[in-house]
Amino acid sequence: MQIAFNSKLNSGCISRQVGAVVTDRNFSVKAIGWNDVPEKQLPCNLRNIQDLINDEVNNPNHFSLYERTGTVTINKNSSLKFKELVKSDFSNFHKESLEGRNCSFCFKSHQNTYEFEKNQVHTRSLHAEENAMMQIVKYGGEPLLGGNLFTTASPCELCSKKAFQLGVKYIYYIDPYPGIATQHILQNGIDKENNPILRQFYGAVGRTYQKLYDPFMAYKDELLLLTGISPKVPEQLKAKKVADVLLSKVTDDSVKNKVKEILNEDNSLEIIVDLITKSLNRNDH
Template structure:
């Protein structure tokens, strides 16, 4: 141990000698906050980022730094820009970034490599020098650290591995904000970049879900957010108010209680945990026109006498006991039937199997079945499930217990309702539907264009189906459980100085750099640094 380091340790020991063990630990806690932004391409995320920067700086006296993940693509995997015939330059530039990110993930063998670059930058900035490539013992460096009133905004997350790594390293001081803009507005924003309709379709599809090992998957990352915020041209003036509320929750700087919509979505998420469905757990709740919860529901198999099977029932005939998914089995039967009917056609049979061996005939038949099962609309069928859907369960229970109170109310569902449930939601008189997870199989707005709309600002007599806006159910209890006292011994509300207040969740600087060093190993091991 160096003499200077020994002196530093002795000084710290002397300072903390009279402190309790708890006080000594609290002295190591950082004020840093890491905020990740997840937003589908074309969404109005810039409005959110700018609002966060101003509020964190002005109201909370934080130094704010935006780390743009796409910058690491050009820095570490620069691709020559080659415009292809029939493509706009803007499209080529955007696709180059997407493909460059894919290549970088493949090169490092890490789907979270862009976030690893961001973590490395945060780590180096905390020490004021390059510590990733230093030979100096990290424990000698940690003793020098002091807390910083610093907020990093990571723009923007594109796959779940990135999100999972940030949560693993930064735990409670990391917050993911998922930004949603209506589809038509995303397309308008992209159109203003002089992109063609075909190019816009391609970009949105690729950004949402790239069908390759090292591609993007915003769809499955977005739904894991801690806060959800809807931003459109019509409501963007509300962004500051919404983010101010989120920050008040993070810092406990003002008393914030759950909004009725947040309570209802938490109830829906809680209800989802009751489901034993082999495919997915879905929960729903219904409120009346005053925001009061009148019923909950989840997807599971109905039982004689009413309601659904549940844990502890003497006879349980759910799919978890039969070990079979009826929907998948019936789709397999349907695939067999379609293939059989195609091959029974004499002309087709002759065209396909003329001069073929028995082995070749079996291979062609299996390929045909696989194509029907995987690439046709057969895969999207939902008609053969034994489970009652969560929305239907909530509607039935609500009708039994609350009768007409459901009319004019709202339905909250963890997943976008399918077209079968959509028609029942409409006939029940529900005026608004809120969801978190998209459901691509749903044809609700196509089949019921006259009665359903995804336009938040529509004045038509239609049921609105909207992305949920507010605190995510995953951190509901953490965010709304009081940590600091609200009043002093004099009975008066404690006045908070936002410029000095600590975040509700903090981490020790004694452990944080070690976790950060561990998280960038794939970069050093791949030789990219």
């Protein structure tokens, strides 16, 4: 769920950001998605309504043919251009009030208002769940039968049908999405055993997750401060290391042999150091 929560930040939707992750039955991640326009289309948060109104856009494909030239049907004998309706809405727009920020607009909200409808089909974006599922189709099939869907918002009717079709077993969500998806789609299987199980997520996400799991310091260092216990070099190994260094300066073979004999029988560093030191002092004289 933390992956889904983070992925929603990639969304270019200016209304609501949603993230989703699909896994197999073993919770191995198979795809990640967020609500956004199809690939190679410009996200809503990067479009500026002034470019459409003033015909100042360098690339006309930033806006659809409908947005530029289409009409909204009012009745059998009357229709108005979408662009003119938008222009009217922004007639009193003061650019200075944005303080340099981009003036995006939601096509779905405007189109539904002009038609006096509430139609999800008008959205430019794919939903996060279907975007994740389509990644699998796009880049290579992965079986999701009996798998899981993690989404920051419970799926709508359209995404619920796709999850049902793919055989998703569990759907975990954070925020409930308004609609009849659960009663109308997810609980409507002929065999109730095949119905996806919807579960609200309980746990830490976002910054809370980071605070809960991000340690102040490495736990190993914390244990050292709390217990004072750290690994120690065995005395025998320490004696051997010191002896190796000191013996490199000793020329007396009898001393070398004596040190090796002591290393095999005794762990005492003091005895070895004393023996080698006396030998080195004799050599100095």
